[in-house]
Amino acid sequence: MTSTQTSPLSFLKGHGTENDFVIVPDADNAVELPADVVARLCDRRAGIGGDGLLHVVRSAAHPEARSMAAEAEWFMDYRNADGSVAEMCGNGVRVFARYLEHAGHVTAGEVAVATRGGVKKVHLDKDGSVTVSMGRALLPEDGVTVTVEGRSWPARNVNMGNPHAVAFVESLDHAGTLFTEPPYTPAEVYPAGVNIEFVADRGPRHVAMRVHERGAAETRSCGTGACAVAVATARRDGVDPAESGTPVTYTVDVLGGRLIITEHPDGEIEMTGPAVIVAEGVIDSSWLTPPHTA
Numbered sequence: 001m002t003s004t005q006t007s008p009l010s011f012l013k014g015h016g017t018e019n020d021f022v023i024v025p026d027a028d029n030a031v032e033l034p035a036d037v038v039a040r041l042c043d044r045r046a047g048i049g050g051d052g053l054l055h056v057v058r059s060a061a062h063p064e065a066r067s068m069a070a071e072a073e074w075f076m077d078y079r080n081a082d083g084s085v086a087e088m089c090g091n092g093v094r095v096f097a098r099y100l101e102h103a104g105h106v107t108a109g110e111v112a113v114a115t116r117g118g119v120k121k122v123h124l125d126k127d128g129s130v131t132v133s134m135g136r137a138l139l140p141e142d143g144v145t146v147t148v149e150g151r152s153w154p155a156r157n158v159n160m161g162n163p164h165a166v167a168f169v170e171s172l173d174h175a176g177t178l179f180t181e182p183p184y185t186p187a188e189v190y191p192a193g194v195n196i197e198f199v200a201d202r203g204p205r206h207v208a209m210r211v212h213e214r215g216a217a218e219t220r221s222c223g224t225g226a227c228a229v230a231v232a233t234a235r236r237d238g239v240d241p242a243e244s245g246t247p248v249t250y251t252v253d254v255l256g257g258r259l260i261i262t263e264h265p266d267g268e269i270e271m272t273g274p275a276v277i278v279a280e281g282v283i284d285s286s287w288l289t290p291p292h293t294a
Helices: 035-042 090-102 223-236
Strands: 009-016 019-025 052-058 074-080 109-115 118-124 129-136 144-148 151-159 163-168 195-203 206-213 217-219 248-254 257-263 268-274 276-283
Touching: 009 090, 019 035, 019 090, 035 052, 052 090, 074 090, 090 109, 090 118, 090 129, 090 223, 090 268, 090 276, 129 223, 144 163, 151 223, 163 223, 195 223, 206 223, 223 248, 223 257, 223 268
Parallel strands: 019 052, 074 109, 163 195, 206 248
Antiparallel strands: 009 019, 009 276, 052 074, 109 118, 118 129, 129 268, 144 151, 151 163, 195 206, 206 217, 248 257, 257 268
């Protein structure tokens, strides 16, 4: 999508536990999406507004997804709100699957979605919820220390196809405003940046979290973050399904709602939550060309 774009751009808007996305259908991968245009589309004052952008492309039409085309027809080309490319977005893949159903590309039931974090299996439930097989968590031994307003906490390193640092706090207020990324050390643990979750207990196998998402500041929810939080909390609680042979389920409250996370003995993690399409329309092509400044 450049200054040569002459036709209106179709878009939709959707959210999963209020983690919201601009959706750009583009089956043939014909629309260019440079970072500056993605950032303008996600701008909440001057654009459509969103925590990220879901570029909907057939896997066979995208160079990063062609190897997955035999397993998944559709590729979620995900972008952060600042236009940067991201490996995976848990709430995003639920909304992506809901869009595929909305557009008539799939029906309720099992759907495979290609992502930069691999092929994800999605189940569109008849009750409106969506369950995603999120893959397995990696638990690198090197963690970081996160600091906010003079307080510091150790943060567990969890990778869900994208990097997370999970810190347990007494109160979610301790996370501060989260307008900017909380500083952490050593910085070299996350050379490409990190999503930082602050977690407080709410009850047995029930926690609440706030998150600063890489490239998007604080968001109302983060699906991969909720999975990372559930795994980190289970290990803190001395629970490992691989050792016990029994699945473990945690309820994770986010600012925008509630997600249910289950880790199975084989390491596979499932996330269940809502996904909603709220609007659709077109953007005038003239708006897509950034204004010239003196």
